[in-house]
Amino acid sequence: MTATDAPLAGQTPPDSHRRSSPAEMPALSIDGVSHCYGARRALIDINFTVAPASFTALLGLNGAGKSTLFSLVTRLFGIQAGRIGIFGHDIGREPGEALRLLGVVFQPRTLDLDLSVTQNLLYHAALHGIDRREARSRAGEVLARIGLADRAGSKVRDLSGGQMRRLEIARALLHRPRLLLLDEATVGLDIKARADILGHVRQLVTEQGIGVLWATHLFDEIMPGDDLVILHQGQVLAHGEVARIIADTGGHDVNSAFMRLTGVAAETGSPAP
Amino acid sequence: MSSTTVKQDRSGFSLAQYVTCLNGIVWREALRFVHQRERFVSALVRPLVWLFIFAAGFRQVLGISIIPPYETYILYEVYIAPGLMAMIQLFNGMQSSLSMVYDREMGNMRTLLVSPLPRWYLLFCKLVAGTAVSLLQVYAFLLIAWFWDIAPPPIGYLTVLPALILSGLMLGALGMLISSGIKQLENFAGVMNFVIFPMFFASSALYPLWRVQEGSPLLYYVCLFNPFTHAVELIRFALYGQTNWISLAVVSCCTAAFMIGAIYAYDPSRGLIRRGPAGGET
Numbered sequence: 001m002t003a004t005d006a007p008l009a010g011q012t013p014p015d016s017h018r019r020s021s022p023a024e025m026p027a028l029s030i031d032g033v034s035h036c037y038g039a040r041r042a043l044i045d046i047n048f049t050v051a052p053a054s055f056t057a058l059l060g061l062n063g064a065g066k067s068t069l070f071s072l073v074t075r076l077f078g079i080q081a082g083r084i085g086i087f088g089h090d091i092g093r094e095p096g097e098a099l100r101l102l103g104v105v106f107q108p109r110t111l112d113l114d115l116s117v118t119q120n121l122l123y124h125a126a127l128h129g130i131d132r133r134e135a136r137s138r139a140g141e142v143l144a145r146i147g148l149a150d151r152a153g154s155k156v157r158d159l160s161g162g163q164m165r166r167l168e169i170a171r172a173l174l175h176r177p178r179l180l181l182l183d184e185a186t187v188g189l190d191i192k193a194r195a196d197i198l199g200h201v202r203q204l205v206t207e208q209g210i211g212v213l214w215a216t217h218l219f220d221e222i223m224p225g226d227d228l229v230i231l232h233q234g235q236v237l238a239h240g241e242v243a244r245i246i247a248d249t250g251g252h253d254v255n256s257a258f259m260r261l262t263g264v265a266a267e268t269g270s271p272a273p
Numbered sequence: 274m275s276s277t278t279v280k281q282d283r284s285g286f287s288l289a290q291y292v293t294c295l296n297g298i299v300w301r302e303a304l305r306f307v308h309q310r311e312r313f314v315s316a317l318v319r320p321l322v323w324l325f326i327f328a329a330g331f332r333q334v335l336g337i338s339i340i341p342p343y344e345t346y347i348l349y350e351v352y353i354a355p356g357l358m359a360m361i362q363l364f365n366g367m368q369s370s371l372s373m374v375y376d377r378e379m380g381n382m383r384t385l386l387v388s389p390l391p392r393w394y395l396l397f398c399k400l401v402a403g404t405a406v407s408l409l410q411v412y413a414f415l416l417i418a419w420f421w422d423i424a425p426p427p428i429g430y431l432t433v434l435p436a437l438i439l440s441g442l443m444l445g446a447l448g449m450l451i452s453s454g455i456k457q458l459e460n461f462a463g464v465m466n467f468v469i470f471p472m473f474f475a476s477s478a479l480y481p482l483w484r485v486q487e488g489s490p491l492l493y494y495v496c497l498f499n500p501f502t503h504a505v506e507l508i509r510f511a512l513y514g515q516t517n518w519i520s521l522a523v524v525s526c527c528t529a530a531f532m533i534g535a536i537y538a539y540d541p542s543r544g545l546i547r548r549g550p551a552g553g554e555t
Binding site for chain 2: 074075076095096097098099100102104106110111112114115119122123124125126127128129130131132
């Protein structure tokens with residue numbers, strides 16, 4: 001096994017990644033994280049965890065702090081206060097160990113439009129130190145899994161918005177992460193493309209045991225069995241199973257629970273009737 | 274699991290993985306360069322205009338005495354060829370930095386920065402990739418210049434390579450250092466005007482320093498302390514199979530200083546924070 005082969009669920013993790021038993025180890029732990037832009041506080045004492053093989057939705061309106069949190073987890077921003085751990089590896093102290101277990105789909109498109117689908121994947125593989133032969137093999141696998149095998153040689157510029165998102169997910173999975181972060185991955189997509197992508201990500205959780213943190217401002221992307229973190233104005237207002245949060249707030253669905261907690265309505269991704 | 278022992282760093286990456294990463298970044302930069310033919314053409318047109326038009330016009334005005342590394346009287350075109358080679362690298366270094374600012378704003382830079390390899394190494398790879406592209410441009414220029422009777426000794430094409438690599442790294446690192454301080458893409462054009470043109474004109478690229486000294490002693494000292502002057506002289510001597518040790522020392526030290534400064538100053542959060550009514554991305 002190479003150093004970049006993070007194991008999937010059901011496989012034994014290599015010694016370098018093992019700190020305690022997987023049952024004890026959260027895929028992602030956020031402990032007391034705060035962040036300021038000058039005098040403006042974007043995140044205030046954030047605490048929550050994401051379990052392995054779970055789908056956790058991070059629900060918040062635009063401006064709630066989701067993207068700032070993602071930038072901190074991915075080490076794009078330096079941590080000002082608190083601690084972030086990925087399978088026990090501190091992102092500040094052991095960024096290499098932590099980032100190799102992490103796959104990310106950012107909100108803005110980060111693909112190279114002038115390169116082909118395969119070339120984008122090979123570039124990503126190189127950034128993780130995966131040699132060319134292995135990278136080609138993995139690229140074929142992930143493209144087949146995500147239904148883009150027939151577009152392997154196409155320029156990314158020629159793909160639809162939904163296909164680009166699927167490619168970004170395929171790219172995020174190429175180095176076999178155990179935790180996947182998706183920041184508003186369905187923004188700008190039609191209903192079918194949204195449903196396809198959401199369905200595929202949920203499949204990754206159940207079939208491959210990947211922990212998923214799904215940032216969204218659309219409450220209809222959240223299922224009753226999910227874990228939910230409600231982020232509002234830089235603060236976590238609720239964290240736990242969806243059903244429990246609904247019960248605790250006295251609401252009857254995610255939207256009403258969100259309204260009771262924040263005083264404002266969340267959005268739905270479905271068109272108005 | 275393989276039974277062979279592979280030397281790894283603290284975070285578990287082997288030397289082969291570092292090399293794979295470097296190859297990948299250089300390969301991607303080369304692909305982008307090939308796809309952007311206009312960039313290649315414009316990179317060549319600029320020095321060729323200087324060579325074909327400017328040099329032809331000034332040939333009779335500017336006399337060049339015999340100065341090292343030249344052993345006889347030379348045409349003005351021959352004199353400015355190393356300066357134009359350095360100019361290609363100067364523009365390329367700034368162009369690479371411009372693309373880094375663009376990538377940072379557009380989000381492509383995030384792909385690079387979430388790699389688990391050390392950030393200093395990723396930035397170093399970007400520098401190497403930019404330098405590799407500049408080498409392609411310089412050798413294409415030399416090929417065309419050969420038809421214009423600018424023909425250094427054949428060994429010069431080989432001996433100039435290390436000098437080009439070093440000067441390419443220095444100018445690329447300078448561009449990266451400058452781009453580290455830039456928050457928005459729009460600010461870059463102004464910075465280029467304040468950096469590229471002063472650096473190029475206050476150097477030995479277009480006229481020998483002894484002529485500058487005759488005209489203005491103050492400007493002579495400005496040129497002498499300009500790292501670009503030493504990049505030009507390093508290339509000029511290397512093109513004739515010689516070494517200008519002072520220039521080599523200056524360029525080496527400046528390369529190290531700019532590179533350390535660029536890596537230290539690089540802050541990926543610049544440009545990721547979107548401007549908006551709320552004042553930033555959250």
